Structures are given as C-alpha cells and as structure tokens.
Amino acid sequence: MQKKNKSALHPMADVEHNKTDAFVAVATTPTVVLPRSARLPINRCNLPADILGGLTFQHSPVALELDGVAQFHRGLFALLDKIDDAKERADAFIMHMNASFYLDEPEQAGYTAKTTHKRQKADYLRMVRGWSFDADGREGAALKGWVESRFGLLPRHHGGQIRDLSGEAYRRYLEMRATAVYGTNALESQFDLLYTYCQYELARLYPNETHLTLYRGVNRVDEHETLATLDNKHRVVLFNNLNSFTANRERADEFGDYLLSARVPLSKVFCYTSLLPGMLQGEDEYTVVGGLYEVSIAAY
Numbered sequence: 080m081q082k083k084n085k086s087a088l089h090p091m092a093d094v095e096h097n098k099t100d101a102f103v104a105v106a107t108t109p110t111v112v113l114p115r116s117a118r119l120p121i122n123r124c125n126l127p128a129d130i131l132g133g134l135t136f137q138h139s140p141v142a143l144e145l146d147g148v149a150q151f152h153r154g155l156f157a158l159l160d161k162i163d164d165a166k167e168r169a170d171a172f173i174m175h176m177n178a179s180f181y182l183d184e185p186e187q188a189g190y191t192a193k194t195t196h197k198r199q200k201a202d203y204l205r206m207v208r209g210w211s212f213d214a215d216g217r218e219g220a221a222l223k224g225w226v227e228s229r230f231g232l233l234p235r236h237h238g239g240q241i242r243d244l245s246g247e248a249y250r251r252y253l254e255m256r257a258t259a260v261y262g263t264n265a266l267e268s269q270f271d272l273l274y275t276y277c278q279y280e281l282a283r284l285y286p287n288e289t290h291l292t293l294y295r296g297v298n299r300v301d302e303h304e305t306l307a308t309l310d311n312k313h314r315v316v317l318f319n320n321l322n323s324f325t326a327n328r329e330r331a332d333e334f335g336d337y338l339l340s341a342r343v344p345l346s347k348v349f350c351y352t353s354l355l356p357g358m359l360q361g362e363d364e365y366t367v368v369g370g371l372y373e374v375s376i377a378a379y
Contacts, residue, residue, distance in 0.1 A: 111134060111306050111307045111315045111371060112129070112133060113128065113129050113132040113133050113317070113370060113371055114306075114317070116233070116242065116244075117132065117232065117233050117235065117317060117370075118132055118231050118232055118233060119227065119231040119232075119233065120231070121231060122228070122229060122230050122231030123145055123146045123228060123229045124143055124144065124145055124146070124229055124230050124231070125142075125143060125144045125146075126141070126143060127231065128230060128231030128232055131143060131230060131231075131232075131347075131368075131370065132230075132231075132232050132369070132370030132371060133370065133371055134315065134371045134372075134373065136344065136370070137342065137343075137344060137370075137371065137372055137373065140289055140290070140344030140345070140346050140347070141346065142278070142346050143230075143278070143346045143347070144275075145229055145271050145274065145275060148271045148272060148274075148275045149275055152175070152179070152272060152275070155171070155172065155175045155276075156279060158171055158175075159171060159172070159279060165280070165283075166356075168280070169354070169355050169356065172276050172355070173355065176203070176269065176272060176273075179272070180202070180264050180265055180268070180269055181264065182202050182264070201259070201262075201263045201266065202263070202264075202266070202269060203266070203269035203270055203272075203273050204355070204357075204358060205218070206218045206221050206222060206259070206266065206270075207222070207273075207350060207358055207359065207366070208358065208359070208360070210222050210321075210366070211323070211359050211360050211361060211364065212360070214321075214323065215236075215237055215238040216255070217255050217256075217258055217259040218259060219237065219321075220237060220252055220255035220256040220258075220259050221256055221259035221260055221266065221267075222270070222321055222349075222366075223237060223252070223256070223319070223320055223321050224252075224256035224259075224260070224267075225267050225270045225271075226320040226321050226349075226368055226369075227320060228267065229267075229270075229271065229274075230320070230368055232320040232368065232369055232370055233320060234249075234252060234319060234320045234321075235304065235317065235318070235319045235320065235369070236319050237251070237252040237255070238251060238252070239251075270349075273349075273350060274349050274350070276354075277348060277349060277350050277351070277354055278345075278346065278348075280354060281345045281348060282345075285345060288345065289344060289345060290342040290343060290344055290345065291326065291342070291343050291345060291348070291365070292326075292340060292341070292342055292343075293324035293325065293326055293340075293341055293343045293365055293367065294324060294325055294326070294327070294328050294330075294331035294338055294339065294340050294341075295322065295323070295324050295325070295331055295334075295335075295338075295339045295341075296331040296332055296333060296334030296335035296336075296337070296338055296339075297334070297335040297336075297337050297339060298335045298336055298337070299337070300314075300337050300339075300376060303316045303317070303318065303339075304316060304317040304318075305317075306371065309373070312375055312376050312377070313373065313374070313375050313376070314373070314374055314376065315371060315372070315373055315374075316339070316371070316372055316373075316374050317369075317370070317371055318367075318369035318370065318371075318372055319369050320368065320369040320370075321349065321366060321367070321368060321369060322366070322367050322369055323361070323364060323365070323366060323367075324341070324343065324364070324365045324366075324367050325361060325362065325363050325364055325365065326363040326365065327362055327363040328340075330361075330362050330363060336378060337376055337377070337378050338376070338377045338378075339374045339375070339376060340374060340375045340376075340377070341372045341373070341374045341375075342373075343365070343367050343372070347367050347368040347370075348365055348366070348367055348368075349366045349367065349368060350365075350366050351363075351364065351365045351366070352364045352365075
C-alpha cells in the first residue's frame with residue numbers, strides 16, 4: 080500500500096467501532112449474502128465458503144480447521160502445550176517446519192546442484208514477506224491461491240479487478256500463482272501449518288476472545304466492493320480473499336484518507352507481525368482472510 084497524500088483532509092468525524100446499533104445488532108443489517116462469483120462450491124475446511132465468508136460468521140465466528148493439518152502435526156502441538164514462553168514456541172515451530180519440509184536440507188526434498196529452477200528457497204517465510212511488500216506480486220498470487228483452495232474464497236483483485244473467471248485478470252493471476260508454486264516443496268502445505276500454528280497462538284493469547292478490532296487505510300472508499308450501505312459511516316464490504324490490516328489505528332491512517340475499521344474474527348487471521356521473528360515488516364500487521372465484513376468508515 081502506498082502512503083496517503085496528507086494534503087487532502089476531510090471533515091467527516093471519526094467513528095468508534097462497535098459503538099452504533101449497526102454494529103451490535105445483526106437485525107439492523109440488510110440481508111447480504113456472499114455472491115456466487117466470490118466463492119467455490121468446495122474447499123478444504125470444516126465450513127463451506129458461503130458460511131465462513133458471510134456476515135453471520137463475522138458476528139458469530141467459530142474455529143476454522145483445515146482438513147487433517149492439526150492431526151498430522153499433532154506431535155508439534157503436544158510439544159507446544161508444554162512450552163510457556165512464546166519465543167520458545169516460535170523456535171520450536173520453526174524447527175518443526177524446517178524438519179517437516181527439509182527447508183534446511185533441500186537435497187532431501189529432491190533438489191540438486193543441477194536443478195534448473197532454483198526454487199528451494201521459495202518457502203513460507205519468503206512468500207509472506209513478499210506479500211507484505213507487494214500483494215499483487217507472485218508471492219501474493221501464491222497466498223491468494225492458497226486461500227482459494229483451502230477456504231473456497233476467490234480473489235477479487237490481483238493487479239486489477241477480478242470479476243470474470245474467464246477474463247484476462249483471472250488468467251494473469253493463475254499464471255502468477257502457478258509460477259510462484261512451481262518447483263517449491265509443498266508450499267501450500269507449509270501455509271497450512273503456518274495458519275494452524277497462528278490459530279494455536281491466538282487461542283493462547285486471547286483465550287476468551289473471538290474478535291480483534293483492526294484497521295485499514297484507503298485513499299478511495301470505492302476501491303472496495305460495497306454490497307450494502309447501512310448509513311454514511313457504516314457499510315457491508317466484500318474484501319479481497321486475503322488482506323492486510325493493522326491493529327495500530329495511527330499506522331493505518333498513513334495509508335489513506337479514509338480509515339476502515341472492522342471486527343475481525345480471530346479464526347480469519349492467517350498470520351501477524353509478532354507470530355514469528357522477522358516475518359512481516361509492517362507495524363502490528365495482520366494478514367486476514369476475506370469475505371463479507373461490516374465496517375465503519377472515518378475520513379480525515
């Protein structure tokens with residue numbers, strides 16, 4: 080995201096999130112469903128895309144589980160249960176990830192010195208860092224493709240709007256996605272484990288919570304698909320299938336003249352800055368699975 084031009088200020092008063100009936104009372108929200116064009120009929124999750132991508136899920140979320148991931152890596156999570164220090168848990172996770180996917184021993188994964196495509200370094204960390212710098216690059220395509228596969232939510236933007244699956248924008252996205260994952264070592268399975276570990280850590284950090292209030296700065300409100308306008312400060316927005324948010328309100332303000340605030344289910348957080356050392360560069364950055372969200376809008 081590019082930082083905003085501070086010269087353009089707006090008179091709209093700020094709105095504290097979850098302070099109006101539009102947010103706390105589901106009955107005030109018009110019936111809005113996730114469009115068929117934004118989802119797949121199948122996924123690899125315990126809930127279908129039309130449910131996890133809908134407003135009801137935002138208001139009343141449950142845990143999302145990717146098929147077989149926690150069970151396959153149950154030894155890791157049994158070990159993490161015994162570790163009280165978050166940094167030590169992160170170290171244990173990194174060691175497990177490296178061992179499971181031979182990230183430190185690429186020759187064990189079939190790579191050789193004569194390998195034409197040097198893709199052994201294209202691991203989960205590099206992809207997440209690349210996403211943080213350019214969400215419309217190859218790394219972003221790989222991550223959006225993972226969301227599409229696992230959660231059944233289709234991308235709505237990648238270097239341009241995606242509305243037609245037979246259109247040029249979607250074709251370019253598919254090409255970039257294929258290029259990003261080609262020759263990698265089970266890259267999407269690495270993402271599976273990263274997401275599952277993130278959910279484990281969030282459950283320990285916020286044992287009695289279901290949501291985080293997160294912020295996103297934009298220069299134009301119509302950059303996002305508005306499916307319903309509740310009033311002049313609250314809307315129902317269809318986000319891209321993967322998005323960057325921040326927990327730092329002032330930081331979000333640097334990236335746009337408008338501030339979007341949303342109560343994000345913890346189960347939709349893919350990763351965040353402090354999850355692993357050096358993974359995301361942004362301050363208090365959260366990478367969030369998309370779908371429908373009620374948001375409040377403030378302008379400066």
